[in-house]
Amino acid sequence: MTKKIALFPGSFDPFTKGHEDIVLRGLKIFDEIIIAIGYNSKKSSRYFDLEFMQERISSAFTKYPNIKVVVFSELTAEYARKNNAQYLLRGLRNTTDFEYENSIAQVNRYLNAELESVFLITSPEYASISSTIIREVHKYQGDVSKFLPYKL
Numbered sequence: 001m002t003k004k005i006a007l008f009p010g011s012f013d014p015f016t017k018g019h020e021d022i023v024l025r026g027l028k029i030f031d032e033i034i035i036a037i038g039y040n041s042k043k044s045s046r047y048f049d050l051e052f053m054q055e056r057i058s059s060a061f062t063k064y065p066n067i068k069v070v071v072f073s074e075l076t077a078e079y080a081r082k083n084n085a086q087y088l089l090r091g092l093r094n095t096t097d098f099e100y101e102n103s104i105a106q107v108n109r110y111l112n113a114e115l116e117s118v119f120l121i122t123s124p125e126y127a128s129i130s131s132t133i134i135r136e137v138h139k140y141q142g143d144v145s146k147f148l149p150y151k152l
């Protein structure tokens with residue numbers, strides 16, 4: 001049987017427990033998940049360095065040989081094709097996420113019709129965790145450790 005490979009792309013600036021929850025629940029559906037830290041042109045400069053985040057996320061999943069963490073800077077649909085990922089995994093917290101994800105999914109379908117987008121609804125305990133809020137708290141020396149699946 002063909003391995004079910006999902007690409008979980010995002011800015012992950014930083015990767016949160018909300019993201020971790022989507023990955024771990026995704027493992028019940030997929031054989032392998034590639035967490036792909038991408039460059040988002042809407043969020044031009046990063047707060048946490050790409051390579052630093054890659055290393056920190058990897059440290060949270062050392063137990064899982066079927067989770068890979070990569071950095072990429074090309075079209076998500078193209079990157080998925082090259083890496084034999086048949087699924088694109090994304091998380092949904094609210095209607096704002098839905099509006100955004102809906103348009104991305106339509107574009108990705110146009111770019112790669114073989115790639116199926118799959119959405120998992122956030123677990124209620126993580127519904128209000130966002131990378132944006134964590135960056136704000138961290139910037140003013142607040143303790144964000146509770147929201148992250150690794151140590152900074």
Ligand code: ADP
Pocket residue numbers: 009010011012013016017018019022040089090091092093097101121122123126127128129130131
């Ligand atoms: P992007 O810049 O591509 O939106 P993010 O790192 O902000 O990347 O998010 C990656 C994915 O994770 C998106 O699908 C987003 O909706 C989802 N996500 C973010 N935070 C949470 C959370 N707390 N619970 C569930 N999904 C989340």
